[in-house]
Amino acid sequence: MKGAKGLTGPAGGTVYFFSGFPAASASYYLPAFRGTASLTSSDITTEFTILSSRTLLNLRVKAEANVTKDVTFTVWRNGVATTITCTMTSGTASATDLVHAVSASQSDPIAVQVSHTAGAPGGTYFNVTLETT
Numbered sequence: 001m002k003g004a005k006g007l008t009g010p011a012g013g014t015v016y017f018f019s020g021f022p023a024a025s026a027s028y029y030l031p032a033f034r035g036t037a038s039l040t041s042s043d044i045t046t047e048f049t050i051l052s053s054r055t056l057l058n059l060r061v062k063a064e065a066n067v068t069k070d071v072t073f074t075v076w077r078n079g080v081a082t083t084i085t086c087t088m089t090s091g092t093a094s095a096t097d098l099v100h101a102v103s104a105s106q107s108d109p110i111a112v113q114v115s116h117t118a119g120a121p122g123g124t125y126f127n128v129t130l131e132t133t
């Protein structure tokens with residue numbers, strides 16, 4: 001069906017994707033899509049901007065190989081950590097938070113922080129997805 005501004009797209013949420021190599025720093029932000037990690041959440045390469053009010057949920061993280069130390073992933077909204085978080089424990093390659101959800105308003109910047117003890121956690125590549133409804 002053709003609407004006033006073009007074709008009508010499917011209803012439903014969006015999946016945001018963050019992907020990158022871990023850094024030796026104890027805390028950093030994964031780039032949106034793919035690229036180099038950043039030490040600040042306000043780096044334009046590490047954020048998505050929410051286009052309309054949504055609920056953020058279902059954080060899923062996968063690594064190419066088992067990590068060698070515990071690694072925590074936390075979703076940030078407007079420069080503040082949310083309750084959406086999961087920890088990939090040493091010797092594993094995945095983690096999820098399918099319990100917590102937070103509201104996000106139009107134009108809110110969204111980022112994913114990675115935390116671990118100093119030194120890279122095994123040199124593996126992280127892929128992170130975050131859903132919206």
